[in-house]
Amino acid sequence: MTVASVLRHWAPGLTHMGGRKVNEPWRLPAARRDALNYPTTIIDLADGLARFERAPDCG
Numbered sequence: 001m002t003v004a005s006v007l008r009h010w011a012p013g014l015t016h017m018g019g020r021k022v023n024e025p026w027r028l029p030a031a032r033r034d035a036l037n038y039p040t041t042i043i044d045l046a047d048g049l050a051r052f053e054r055a056p057d058c059g
Helices: 003-010 019-023 030-035 045-054
Strands: none
Touching (some): 003 019
16 A cells, blocks of 8 residues: 555545646645635645744754
């Protein structure tokens, strides 16, 4: 079982997404995310990583 097949199983809204895009749906254009009813990103991943690395005892 691949990561993509697990994602498609547990996130049925991503079932019709082809290729590796299923692994990073937040990178799709906004119109495509809207069509898939994919939620808006809550936190930017780069910002979250930077905050994590600045936290005491985490980075």
